[in-house]
Amino acid sequence: xxxxxxxxxxxxxxxxxxxxxxxxxxxxxxxxxxxxxxxxxxxxxxxxxxxxxxxxxxxxxxxxxxxxxxxxxxxxxxxxxxxxxxxxxxxxxxxxxxxxxxxxxxxxxxxxxxxxxxxxxxxxxx
Amino acid sequence: xxxxxxxxxxxxxxxxxxxxxxxxxxxxxxxxxxxxxxxxxxxxxxxxxxxxxxxxxxxxxxxxxxxxxxxxxxxxxxxxxxxxxxxxxxxxxxxxxxxxxxxxxxxxxxxxxxxxxxxxxxxxxx
Numbered sequence: 001x002x003x004x005x006x007x008x009x010x011x012x013x014x015x016x017x018x019x020x021x022x023x024x025x026x027x028x029x030x031x032x033x034x035x036x037x038x039x040x041x042x043x044x045x046x047x048x049x050x051x052x053x054x055x056x057x058x059x060x061x062x063x064x065x066x067x068x069x070x071x072x073x074x075x076x077x078x079x080x081x082x083x084x085x086x087x088x089x090x091x092x093x094x095x096x097x098x099x100x101x102x103x104x105x106x107x108x109x110x111x112x113x114x115x116x117x118x119x120x121x122x123x124x125x126x
Numbered sequence: 127x128x129x130x131x132x133x134x135x136x137x138x139x140x141x142x143x144x145x146x147x148x149x150x151x152x153x154x155x156x157x158x159x160x161x162x163x164x165x166x167x168x169x170x171x172x173x174x175x176x177x178x179x180x181x182x183x184x185x186x187x188x189x190x191x192x193x194x195x196x197x198x199x200x201x202x203x204x205x206x207x208x209x210x211x212x213x214x215x216x217x218x219x220x221x222x223x224x225x226x227x228x229x230x231x232x233x234x235x236x237x238x239x240x241x242x243x244x245x246x247x248x249x250x251x252x
Contacts, residue, residue: 036200036211038227043250044213045198045227072171074162076242078233081207083243085162087170101164101171103229103245107204116202117209119229121247124169 005075008082008106011113013070020065020090024056032107032114039120065090065098080108087123099123131201134208134232137239139196146191146216150182158233158240165246191216191224206234213249225249 002010011030018026028049037046037055046052073086088100105117128136137156144152154175163172163181172178199212214226231243 034202036202036209038211038229038247040247041250045200045211047200074171074173076160076162078207078242079205081204081209083207083231085164085171085243085245101245101247103164103231103243105209105229105231116204117211117229119211119227119245119247121164121166121227121245124167 004077004082008075008084008104008113009070009073011106012073012084012104016068016070016088019063020068022061022063024060024063027115027118028053028056030113030115031118032109032116035114035116035118037118039118040122064093066093067091082106082108082113130203130208134201134210134230134239135196135199137232138199138210138230142194142196142214145189146194148187148189150186150189153241153244154179154182156239156241157244158235158242161240161242161244163244165244166248190219192219193217208232208234208239 015026015030031049031052033049035049035052037052046055068090071087073084076083084104086102088102090098101121101123103119104115106113107116141152141156157175159175161175161178163178172181194216197213199210202209210230212228214228216224227247227249229245230241232239233242
């Protein structure tokens with residue numbers, strides 16, 4: 001049987017694989033209705049799955065990465081909450097590389113683990 | 127009696143008040159030994175209170191903000207975990223303004239709520 005750590009990392013990796021092929025559906029399918037979301041391109045936190053769906057669907061097909069790595073992913077479990085953190089490197093088809101910090105918080109409910117908080121930021125933006 | 131939401135926001139606000147006066151001790155006192163940490167100035171996630179203490183103590187006295195605001199702070203409680211998210215605005219003495227995204231994850235233990243994950247990033251860095 002897989003540990004919670006393995007399960008959470010597998011969920012995130014699968015959603016990222018789809019994300020890097022232009023498909024935000026992998027994330028949307030595992031987000032909680034009350035998800036909150038940060039990334040470097042928005043002016044304010046996005047609240048709720050409906051707003052996040054609008055945001056993600058607007059970039060469907062536009063995000064591409066030929067390969068990616070999760071560096072040193074770590075999961076901290078607290079009852080029905082799991083906090084995943086990792087540094088992320090994605091490689092574009094032009095040889096470009098992007099480095100990110102990521103925090104995902106999952107909650108375990110009747111239908112499994114769901115993301116309730118996502119925070120993506122650039123590593124060393126300054 | 128205060129709600130958990132009020133208690134978490136009060137903890138964060140008190141630590142930020144000290145932080146903006148150059149004192150990182152407010153945060154260090156409420157961090158868990160296994161805290162993980164991201165901000166825009168580091169190359170990799172910082173793991174553990176000892177490493178975070180070294181990082182914070184190196185900038186003791188160097189951070190100043192004359193006032194700050196937590197915009198729309200939100201707390202999601204899952205058993206003994208609490209996830210605080212907010213946008214943050216700090217104002218320097220020269221009239222400069224800085225905008226941030228912040229996620230803090232707290233865990234309730236024998237000695238109260240402790241931070242197990244901190245993620246600070248610039249709002250709309252691009």
